[in-house]
Amino acid sequence: MTTPASIEARHISKVLGGHLVLDDVSLEVGPGETHALIGLNGAGKTTLMQILLGMLKPESGSAYLARCPVAGPGEPQWSRVGQMLDTAFAYPELTARENIYCSARLHGMGRRSAGVAAQRALSDLGLEEYSARRAGALSLGNRQRVGLAAALVQEPDLLVLDEPTNALDPRGVIVLRRLLREACQQRGASVLVSSHHLDEVARMADKISVLHRGRIIGTLRAGTVDLERRFFDMVLQSDMQGQGQDREQDR
């Protein structure tokens, strides 16, 4: 029996370029849950996602996917994981369909089922008319759609998506929101997304964590009114506390 989906960071700290970019970060995304990570540029969102996906090692703390440590013995079942980090990755020389098909194969699907799944993913993301076009010749938004189709093609139940909507048009945003909702409802997926768009996050996520200067400084409920103001209040308060502590240390 497969373990229920979950994504977990436990007390993760990370130093990059001599700076502490993640400081004791913990969060958990349960099965059937969409959790959004919001924060200003440079807050540490991508770094945290890279650690959760085993692409970077933390200085301390641990990451778990479906309760399995990401580093160490008993690695997670990577076929259950769909991810898209930073700008959507696609082999520029391959067509949209070939990119998505490759992703399905790399996630362990057989030839026939990968072909069927790639066709479905192309259709889900509204990419059919571009299916035979080289990824390198697509617009930014359509390349992001290819990246998302490649992340979703094998119907993963562990999804880590870094700013998945930043190049999408409003129709694409609605489509992605529906696909993520279906993943949660139909296969109990755990979804972690980062975004700068608070109103969009409010529609997509069950829970919102605010990451600021490498620390989780609070959580917001998706239904909260005036999310933007609450976000900035939280950031400002954290900065003021930080300045107060600096002055104490200077004495």
Ligand SMILES: Nc1ncnc2c1ncn2[C@@H]1O[C@H](COP(=O)(O)OP(=O)(O)OP(=O)(O)O)[C@@H](O)[C@H]1O
């Ligand atoms: N390879 C690296 N070497 C040194 N510093 C790095 C490296 N990668 C990231 N950083 C620094 O780590 C911090 C966190 O970066 P990260 O990309 O995780 O932030 P982010 O929240 O995803 O930002 P954005 O919203 O702009 O994408 C930043 O200060 C960044 O400059």
